[in-house]
Every structure is written in C-alpha cells, then in structure tokens.
Amino acid sequence: MPTILGQNQYGKAENRVVKITRDGATHHIKDLNVSVSLSGDMEEVHYSGSNANVLPTDTTKNTVYAFAKQYGIESAEQFGIHLARHFVTSQEPIRTARIRIEEYAWERIENAGQGAHSFVRKGQETRLTQITYDGEGWEVVSGLKDLVVMNSTNSEFWGYVKDEYTTLPEAYDRILATEVSSRWRFNWTDDEQEAPDWDTSYEQVKEHMLRAFAETYSLSLQQTLYRMGARIIDHRDEIDEVRFSLPNKHHFLADLEPFGLKNDTADGAVYFAADRPYGLIEATVLRDGCEARIPVDLSNL
Numbered sequence: 001m002p003t004i005l006g007q008n009q010y011g012k013a014e015n016r017v018v019k020i021t022r023d024g025a026t027h028h029i030k031d032l033n034v035s036v037s038l039s040g041d042m043e044e045v046h047y048s049g050s051n052a053n054v055l056p057t058d059t060t061k062n063t064v065y066a067f068a069k070q071y072g073i074e075s076a077e078q079f080g081i082h083l084a085r086h087f088v089t090s091q092e093p094i095r096t097a098r099i100r101i102e103e104y105a106w107e108r109i110e111n112a113g114q115g116a117h118s119f120v121r122k123g124q125e126t127r128l129t130q131i132t133y134d135g136e137g138w139e140v141v142s143g144l145k146d147l148v149v150m151n152s153t154n155s156e157f158w159g160y161v162k163d164e165y166t167t168l169p170e171a172y173d174r175i176l177a178t179e180v181s182s183r184w185r186f187n188w189t190d191d192e193q194e195a196p197d198w199d200t201s202y203e204q205v206k207e208h209m210l211r212a213f214a215e216t217y218s219l220s221l222q223q224t225l226y227r228m229g230a231r232i233i234d235h236r237d238e239i240d241e242v243r244f245s246l247p248n249k250h251h252f253l254a255d256l257e258p259f260g261l262k263n264d265t266a267d268g269a270v271y272f273a274a275d276r277p278y279g280l281i282e283a284t285v286l287r288d289g290c291e292a293r294i295p296v297d298l299s300n301l
C-alpha cells in the first residue's frame with residue numbers, strides 16, 4: 001500500500017527560560033516556558049532520513065536562550081514574534097513557525113528588608129490541616145504546599161565536600177528557588193486551653209516564612225530552611241514544631257559562550273530552570289525542649 005506523509009511539525013518543547021534583569025538592587029524576572037514547533041519542506045527527513053532541511057531542535061532551544069540574553073524579553077508576545085520571524089526568515093525550508101509560551105507570574109515579597117530580589121510566584125498556595133482527637137487531647141498540625149519563592153541574588157553555595165565525582169562549580173551569586181511544603185504543630189492540646197485564632201496564625205506563619213526566606217543571605221538552602229523555621233518558633237508562641245520539605249529548584253546559567261554572548265550573573269542573566277533531578281532539603285525545627293511529632297515524610301500527612 002502506498003503511503004504519504006501528512007501534517008508534520010517538529011521543534012523543542014518546554015524550554016524553561018528565566019531572565020533576570022538588574023536595575024541596581026531592584027531585580028525583574030521573566031519566567032517563560034517556550035515551545036517551538038516548525039514545519040515546512042520536511043518530506044525528505046521522513047521519507048529518506050536526509051536531514052538536509054532540518055534545523056536541529058537543539059538549535060531552536062539555543063536560539064530561545066540566546067535571544068533572551070541578546071534582546072531581552074519585553075513580553076511573551078514580542079518574544080514569540082521575534083523567534084517565529086527568525087526561524088521562518090532565516091531557514092528557507094521552514095515555512096511556518098509556531099511558538100507557544102506560558103508565562104509564570106511573580107510578585108515581590110513585600111516588606112522584606114531587602115525585597116527587591118525576593119519573589120513569590122502568583123497563585124494561591126494550598127493550605128492544609130490535620131486534626132487528631134482521641135476523646136481526651138487534640139493534636140493540630142497545619143501547613144501549606146505549592147508556595148513557590150525565589151531570590152534572584154544573595155545566595156551562595158561553596159566550601160562543600162569534594163570527592164572524585166564532584167563537578168559542581170562553587171557559586172557566589174546564584175538563584176535560590178524552592179516550592180515550600182511545610183507543616184507546623186500547635187501546642188494547643190486540650191479544651192481547657194484557649195484555642196489559637198487559626199486564620200491569624202496561618203497568615204502570620206506564612207508571613208514569617210516568606211520574610212525569613214527573603215531576608216536571609218543564604219549560604220545553603222539548609223541554612224535558609226532553618227532560619228524560616230526558627231523565625232516561626234520565635235514569633236509564634238502557639239507553635240512548637242515546624243517541618244519543611246524544600247526542593248532546590250535549580251537554575252543553571254545558560255551556556256551562551258558558543259554564541260559569543262557573555263551571560264554574567266552581575267549584569268542580569270538568562271537561566272535554564274531545570275525541573276529534575278532536584279536537591280531535596282528536609283528538616284524539622286523545634287522549640288527547645290519539645291518533642292518532634294510531625295512525620296519525617298510529609299506526604300504521609
């Protein structure tokens with residue numbers, strides 16, 4: 001049976017590009033998920049395997065990162081138009097370029113001492129609680145998940161153990177980003193005690209968590225985690241224990257050297273936002289003298 005090729009397209013999907021622009025101490029973020037899809041004279045690669053008309057998908061990825069650095073990202077629309085025009089006008093066999101972009105919105109963490117580089121991703125986190133009652137006493141563990149935060153500077157990571165498998169370069173100015181999952185245990189246990197104002201407590205815990213994240217000059221995510229927990233325990237008498245599970249959402253500097261582009265942290269850089277694997281930093285912070293009761297694995301709570 002004869003066959004013919006029908007509609008076809010190709011490209012690199014989901015290029016996660018983060019562009020930081022520095023305006024003195026005030027930083028601006030553009031955080032995009034860019035998918036490139038090209039079509040045109042692509043019969044031969046399907047019929048015979050000749051790649052003569054194929055601009056590699058890898059090249060389309062590089063173009064996204066290089067354009068972010070060279071021309072900046074004014075808006076998703078402007079960036080997409082620029083990319084699409086480039087592919088169609090620079091490659092004769094490419095007739096159509098479709099660029100799809102998702103943009104993730106970030107808000108500044110307000111009132112943070114040095115908040116010009118501290119952001120929380122827009123969209124509500126999920127508030128959680130677990131109540132246990134055995135007829136005599138209460139245990140209330142509340143928490144949140146999906147709270148995404150980023151510091152575009154004031155984060156370093158160096159001085160770590162190096163063995164024969166260590167390749168990580170030391171970082172003196174990196175992005176620190178995480179998606180906070182946290183649980184905290186109240187010391188309210190019996191009906192004789194006045195119960196906390198649950199809503200006020202939640203808002204305050206979240207505020208202290210965000211401010212500690214924003215205001216800590218971080219030498220590791222572990223240190224930041226500890227400060228976040230300690231600040232909650234210090235300010236909220238109703239809470240004795242806080243546990244965190246913090247994925248280290250790595251942002252690697254895009255390698256633009258092959259294109260003659262300097263991609264320096266100091267003057268605003270373009271990052272590749274990796275989704276996996278990720279570092280996973282987990283710990284409990286306790287009021288001194290109190291017992292740890294929140295399970296180690298927060299997915300069980």
Ligand SMILES: O=c1[nH]c(=O)c2[nH]c(=O)[nH]c2[nH]1
Binds near residue numbers: 221248279
């Ligand atoms: O804050 C960090 N803590 C680590 O333990 C670690 N390990 C790593 O590779 N990068 C980082 N960053």
